[in-house]
Amino acid sequence: MMPDDLSPLAEGLGESLSLDGIERPADRAYTGIRRAILSGILKGGAHLGEEALARMTGTSRTPVREALRRLVGEGLARDEGRSRFVAEFPFEEVAVIFDIRARLEGYAARLAAERITAAELDRLAGLIEEIDRLSGPDGTSTRIQDFAKLNTAFHATVLSATRSPQMQSLSAQATAIPLELIKQFVWSQPVNVERSNRQHRDILDALAARNGNWAENIMSAHILSTKPVRPGANTTQDTQETST
Amino acid sequence: MMPDDLSPLAEGLGESLSLDGIERPADRAYTGIRRAILSGILKGGAHLGEEALARMTGTSRTPVREALRRLVGEGLARDEGRSRFVAEFPFEEVAVIFDIRARLEGYAARLAAERITAAELDRLAGLIEEIDRLSGPDGTSTRIQDFAKLNTAFHATVLSATRSPQMQSLSAQATAIPLELIKQFVWSQPVNVERSNRQHRDILDALAARNGNWAENIMSAHILSTKPVRPGANTTQDTQETST
DNA sequence: ACCCCGAATATTGTGTACAAACTCGGCACC
DNA sequence: GGTGCCGAGTTTGTACACAATATTCGGGGT
Incomplete structure (x- = not known):
């Protein structure tokens, strides 16, 4: 049984390694938004409108919503009032x-x-x-x-x-x-x-x-040893409050 | 001095203080399921059917779904195949x-x-x-x-x-x-x-x-000092692999 | 008797329609 | 001229309908 319904706009950015060749909308929404955040396409503080994300990922609002919940749970997005924004990392x-x-x-x-x-x-x-x-x-x-x-x-x-x-x-x-x-x-x-x-x-x-x-x-x-150092700090001390 | 500091995780056992008496379905679903898990009403390994939970919390499947995503993110529920189950804590x-x-x-x-x-x-x-x-x-x-x-x-x-x-x-x-x-x-x-x-x-x-x-x-x-001790263990050693 | 296949059923996934809440802008009234 | 209220537009929240898929049970074949 072949699914003749190959998604219309399947090209996108998605180069997923899904075993079936198909990718479910929920995954596409989640990985798409996540990658957009991690890669910096969606910058910190940006508004995460559901409609726009649905268009961006080629799905509907439902998978987008669930993706957003997960991202909030992971700390990559934040609730603010009714909508969500890309988390900022000072x-x-x-x-x-x-x-x-x-x-x-x-x-x-x-x-x-x-x-x-x-x-x-x-x-x-x-x-x-x-x-x-x-x-x-x-x-x-x-x-x-x-x-x-x-x-x-x-x-x-x-x-x-x-x-x-x-x-x-x-x-x-x-x-x-x-x-x-x-x-x-x-x-x-x-x-x-x-x-x-x-x-x-x-x-x-x-x-x-x-x-x-x-x-x-x-x-x-x-x-x-891989902990970032504040750009303006030259050498030692400063934010080195860590040890045990 | 209660007004200013409302910590996000203060909901532990706390009863929600619904201002108007109304409670949004999303919250009711989330807190309802969460409390059911934490209180043991839903036991570890129990199947979390969306329909049943919707009936239980008096909402529809949509808020239930989002609640389940959050709970999975928190570690209280687990994905297994297509559906979700109450997390077990050996x-x-x-x-x-x-x-x-x-x-x-x-x-x-x-x-x-x-x-x-x-x-x-x-x-x-x-x-x-x-x-x-x-x-x-x-x-x-x-x-x-x-x-x-x-x-x-x-x-x-x-x-x-x-x-x-x-x-x-x-x-x-x-x-x-x-x-x-x-x-x-x-x-x-x-x-x-x-x-x-x-x-x-x-x-x-x-x-x-x-x-x-x-x-x-x-x-x-x-x-x-509040770490549980295995029921069958009388006094020392055993699972005390912790220290620094 | 056992295994495999298929249909019926149950459950989740997705899309969409509609409702509610917030925002923003304009207009009127103070 | 400023302030407040009201309405249009936008965005999220909820529910439901439908599609897809897993599961289970029954029947038939080997």
């Missing part, structure tokens, strides 16, 4: 989010150290090698997009090794930040890719050793 | 959630120590006194419901003192757990109310002293 807030991630994913690494499987450890090792291959050939940058993908996969693997739905849900929320901000602050320095991967190796070692304390602390340090 | 997961809360709210206390206002400090002091009055007159228990409300208000005040929407959103999610489980594990021992309030006083002192390190650690300890 620098202070981004800094807080990184400190939260340091603690959250640190604890995740602790849990993972107890529960991770050999297969998952292998996968982490594979990802580390892939990242190495990225930074190996041509000097450093230009592949930031690829690095981001592999890096996300690495962290996602650790997260899923916790076997905790709450942990995964909370981390997902804490990780959802417009890339603009990250790129702007962190990934401007190309050296970070190699350092980051060295830390990945340490994390893998800690997990393989089943050393929860080590895993928590190295993961926490890993994330703090 | 003991291991509850333990993890408390460890997460210890870190999350601990960091919240650190932030609050930097940003809290005198008015908020006063409010905290007032709440502590109210809790004292609860446990003062008649021995201990029976007022667990009142304690829960004041305790929630205390923590919500600290959270809102962080001025961080993400922190508040994440904590709200980490705090949403069916009360059944908490009561069953933690509040069975009546002594905890007094000890808990002594810790509240310490937290207040740390905040008033603007000592972020102290605040983080005492808050973390406070939450860990």
